[in-house]
Amino acid sequence: MTPTEDLDAATAGPIGLPLDEDGRPLLYASHAVVHLDAVADNLRAIRAHVAPAQVLLAIKADGYGHGAIPIARLVAELGLAERLGVATLPEGIALREAGITLPILKFTPVFAHEAAAAVAHGIDVTVVDEASFRCVEAAAAAAHHRAAVHLKVDTGMRRIGCEPSDAPKLAAMIEADGHHVHLEGICTHLPVSDTPEQDAFTAAQLARFAAVRSAVEAVLGRRLLAHAANSGGVLAHPSSWLDMVRPGVMVYGSYPDPAVPRTVPLRPALSWRSRVAFVKRVATGETVGYGRTWTAPASTRIATVPVGYGDGYNRRLSNRGRVLIGGRSCPIVGRVCMDQLMVDVGTGAHVAVGDPVTLLGRDGAAKITAADLAAWLETIPYEVTCAIAPRVTRLYDGGPGEP
Numbered sequence: 001m002t003p004t005e006d007l008d009a010a011t012a013g014p015i016g017l018p019l020d021e022d023g024r025p026l027l028y029a030s031h032a033v034v035h036l037d038a039v040a041d042n043l044r045a046i047r048a049h050v051a052p053a054q055v056l057l058a059i060k061a062d063g064y065g066h067g068a069i070p071i072a073r074l075v076a077e078l079g080l081a082e083r084l085g086v087a088t089l090p091e092g093i094a095l096r097e098a099g100i101t102l103p104i105l106k107f108t109p110v111f112a113h114e115a116a117a118a119v120a121h122g123i124d125v126t127v128v129d130e131a132s133f134r135c136v137e138a139a140a141a142a143a144h145h146r147a148a149v150h151l152k153v154d155t156g157m158r159r160i161g162c163e164p165s166d167a168p169k170l171a172a173m174i175e176a177d178g179h180h181v182h183l184e185g186i187c188t189h190l191p192v193s194d195t196p197e198q199d200a201f202t203a204a205q206l207a208r209f210a211a212v213r214s215a216v217e218a219v220l221g222r223r224l225l226a227h228a229a230n231s232g233g234v235l236a237h238p239s240s241w242l243d244m245v246r247p248g249v250m251v252y253g254s255y256p257d258p259a260v261p262r263t264v265p266l267r268p269a270l271s272w273r274s275r276v277a278f279v280k281r282v283a284t285g286e287t288v289g290y291g292r293t294w295t296a297p298a299s300t301r302i303a304t305v306p307v308g309y310g311d312g313y314n315r316r317l318s319n320r321g322r323v324l325i326g327g328r329s330c331p332i333v334g335r336v337c338m339d340q341l342m343v344d345v346g347t348g349a350h351v352a353v354g355d356p357v358t359l360l361g362r363d364g365a366a367k368i369t370a371a372d373l374a375a376w377l378e379t380i381p382y383e384v385t386c387a388i389a390p391r392v393t394r395l396y397d398g399g400p401g402e403p
Helices: 003-007 036-050 060-064 068-078 089-097 112-120 130-143 164-177 196-220 231-236 370-377 381-386
Strands: 031-035 054-058 083-086 104-106 123-127 147-152 181-187 225-229 270-275 278-282 300-305 322-325 328-333 341-344 356-363 366-368 393-397
Touching: 031 036, 036 054, 036 068, 036 231, 036 393, 060 068, 060 089, 060 381, 068 083, 068 089, 083 089, 089 104, 089 112, 089 123, 112 123, 112 130, 123 130, 130 147, 130 164, 130 181, 147 164, 164 181, 164 196, 181 196, 196 225, 196 231, 225 231, 322 366, 328 366, 370 381
Parallel strands: 031 393, 054 083, 083 104, 104 123, 123 147, 147 181, 181 225
Antiparallel strands: 031 270, 270 356, 278 300, 300 341, 322 328, 322 356, 328 341, 356 366
16 A cells, blocks of 8 residues: 555455445545544644633634544534634534534624524624624523623724724623623734734734723623734743633644744644646647646656646646655646646656645655745635645544543
8 A cells, every 4th residue: 555545444345446425436536535633633732732721623624624523522622722713603503514513603793684593503703893783782682592602892903893992892892782782701812822923013013902801701790701812822822821722823733833832732624635637748849738838858757647726736836836646746837727727758768647736734754745835825824724625535534532
């Protein structure tokens, strides 16, 4: 068994092809394997690092491309997070319809027409001003429910949130007029917590938030659940941990920035693979692909792989990305197409139709990480995994179970 096949042994069929959930070989070669044991290990490491703080797992954007429902089921079964966080109501509703009962917080306010659905599905909501509170109160009153909200304070990101000076008055209004709303938490967001040279800005934010929290709790006469730390905060700013942390990308095995201190060991939680579909010889001087952007400097062999930007493999990786075949790193040549890409495999090693191709993950001693792809794309690891398209089948190995 090759190193690539060994990595995905849980999903490999008798003919070496990955199997779908019904045990049949996949009908499309491009697939992603989500390693649930890696997600669990990462969450355990985070919990040990920030204890006794609670953990809210950011599971938005379909679990950063890993599959929100399988990840949520893992987390719920093993008790790895106290709460989940989503960006949209459909994300939260899908979790509820899948049987997830953990508290779910929507990170942004709801529009008035969304409030009833949030209340009906028991999704906690972020409020930022009087209007965002009033619509939740009205929806909860109409449904004869009691809804939980968290007050978002803008301490420096300048995106959403009330001004620090307005927070005590807004909290007092929610407490007085919220007959069907319970103000449960207070939060802020740290835009440069993963950037060491801007630690002074993060420290100033945290000081501002501490003062606001103190003022709000004095007005209310009770404590709120306070949270500020994203992945960068978890890794680099212990003073941001407060009552709860909100890790996202690090749970899935990537550090938010190459410069952030790696204070928590992480394991990549996703491998992306395909197969060689065709191999042909190309003569010196021949061009490859749309636009004729690559010319063969010498006679070589080109392997075509059935994956492209329609799968979320970015077109900007044309003539700059690499894949792994047989444990070797091979360059992508020519433009990445919608459904295919071409790779220069040279003339030495044997490469044949059906050979596994690793786009993201490990093949023997060689590996390609989300950070590698992000560097080639001049972006961040978040975008790499979030971009993997739905037509790329997600397979899951290392399911729930004690370590």
